[in-house]
Amino acid sequence: MPSSTVLIPPRHYLNDGYGIKSWLLTRDHKRIALLYLASVTFFFFVGGAMAVLIRLDLATPAGDLVTDETYNKLFTMHGVMMVFFFLIPAIPSVLGNFLVPIMIGAKDLAFPKLNLFSWYIYVVGGLFTLYALITGGVDTGWTFYTPFSTVSSTTNVIPTALGIFITGFSSILTGLNFIVTIHRMRAPGMTWFRMPLFLWSTYATSLINVLGTPVIAITVLLVAAERVFHFGFFDPRVGGDPVLFQHLFWFYSHPAVYIMVLPAMGVVSELVAGGCRKPVFGYAFVAFASLAIAVLGFLVWGHHLFVAGESVYSAMIFSMLSYLVAIPSAIKVFNWTATMYKGSVSWETPMLYAYGFIGLFTIGGLTGLFVAAIAVDVHVTDTYFIIAHFHYIMVGGTIMGYLGGLHYWWPKISGRLYNEGLAKLSAGIIFVGFNLTFFPQFVLGYLGMPRRYHAYPPDFQVLNVLSSAGASILGIGYLIPMFYLMWSLRYGRLAGSNPWGSVGLEWTTTSPPPTENFAETPIVTWDAYDYHAPVEGHVA
């Protein structure tokens, strides 16, 4: 409970050195998390600015704001920035970096120098992609489909591909670091089944990162090589197959959807448990659902190719496997909802984001049932229905989870509390703005408005204007937390070690924690979310 007598600890990771070198050469996972926080926020607002321009342009059917070329570059760079430089790294590299060692009672990750190196790789990859953007941009769509990307596009395909290639190594190394850390560095008594569920989902995500990312690296390298040397892997004129690219691309990029959403699911498990002061209902089912998603996620890439000349029977197999991967997601939603039953349910900001996540992810998941049904997918694929569906997962899911987590652990990260009223207001604005932006797009999609269209029939203007209006509301919703979180760094009330009255090792150390996280290594004798165990830092 926040109380008037809390003091800032005399020694913590933020005052352990002040110069620029103490940040750029740090090996502290918490400082590296903040380096990532600054960089992913930067890319989020770059990608977001492009989204705003796209929606402004689509306010009129003729697309009067920018040219065709510019429009195509905008949606391409929006996708590249958001997917590879925000959604994939955001939760693991910011919240994961900060929390994984603390949640298992360790002093740091297994490989602290490698962790810092991962951040530098990420930054170099990001600079490559920014260079591609500033020197003319790229117009292939974030999917780089061949042969358009290999023989037709005259834009900066190679620098963008190299940027993605480089950044991939950051994901692989971070994943490796988390896997080793979770295996080897758990505090005494911290068994696998006492771990917070955030760690299970981070672990599952890391597996996908390590196994899947090399495939996208090879794939974008093939595209670059084909552009330079004209090998013809994807060129039918010399016997290559353009659809082969799609198989390779989605073999990574479908699991990448789970790289984006699994960490958010982990965050929501923490938010729901903390917000209800109650163990997550069916802990083991939620934990294994994460692993099931990671494994099954590798077997469904073909559902992106239902209209791409896939054989009838492989389409059916991929359709069925896609339905199987829906089940663990459904299990999670039911378990989170059941956790609220007889909880001590909070209405504070982190919990508002959790409600938002569960609601929006449910709609995103249920519309996944539409697109896994092959006959319906034939009609809606490559339309705005798909755009709406995956934004419900990635924006409604991942970003809601990320913001919820940022608000939940902000007092731990900064030692201070933000303005709760403003935080609730912006959570509400984001929820309303999000639905106004993306719900009309389901209708547009079934009507038959294709994605990546700069101009559209005048009949569709009303729905597009609604969507554009929603996007401007959403944009404001995302800006507000920037201000009150920055403000809280200096003026916020001191949080104390456990402002929410939650259990979990991170709430037993000071806010902000010391560089070594704990004064002495904790010994764990209780299960995760045990609000009835007599442990230090818990409220009952």
Add this chain to the structure above:
Amino acid sequence: MWSGTPLFPESASTMAPRVDALYFFLLAIAAFFSLLIAGLIVYFAVKFHRRSPDEVGARIHGGLALEIAWTVIPLMIVMVIFVWGASVYYAMARPPDETLNIYVVGKQWMWKFQHLDGQREINELHVPVGRAVKLITTSEDVIHDFFVPAFRIKADVVPGRYVNLWFNATKPGRYRLECAEYCGTRHSGMIGEVIVMDPSEYQTWLSGGSSEGSLASAGAKLFQDLACNTCHRPDAQGRGPVLDGLFGKTVQLQSGETITVDEAYIRQSILHPTAQVASGFQPIMPTFQGLVTEEQLLELVEYVKSLAARPETPAARPATGGPAPGEATPVKR
């Protein structure tokens, strides 16, 4: 402001109501579960709202019966959806035996249509109502996608391949045709119309304006111009297989496999002649890659198809029998 704003697409093919029926079923499922979850969240959030700062939740860890219920029931529902979606798709993927065939070539950024009788159209496709129409599509450059929302059909149009799709229009009218796979700068301008006409009007349209002769006759002329006829002779004395009566037959390849002669095989035999050589022939045919356009290819294909109707001479069956003596060793490349 809502007048004139459509919320649901027109339904104008035999497939559209079947897709829509599944769509409405899915909408009902989605609405039920969305409202269930949202309702429970709101109800629990109000009913169990924290009353005192120190209150903790009840000591509940889970329940096996519930876990089984919310695993098995959704699994059964999604399997129903899977079977339904797959069966409608199966019908989409299988054109009926009797179809009106039209060739489609996509290129940045237009649609070109070739009717068998010789009519050519750009960005407009005239078809009769109530008749199964099969489109045989290919692309001259990048991947496009042929999408008619009112028919609920869509297929990627892939360079180097023939992709088929079919529909049976149920209502005369003009329907939007769109490229649905991003194809470059003017992607959103790669649009057109499918004009569905009464059969009598369609006949009138067909008889007007066709001066170039049928597609097959254009192919026959090309067959002479490219000197294909020096090797592919109807008397079985040429160095290449006899093409009369060949289309639709199953032939044996040198590799021992068999293949059914369809549009894709003819196309491949012209562009990559040595890839799948019929048993009994030497891989000596030069490639015509770069010498013929996609549209000329289609004319040649249609010409070879038209030969299927000719009476098959006994000697014109090199592929189904064993190789002739002395021809068994193919020339190695």
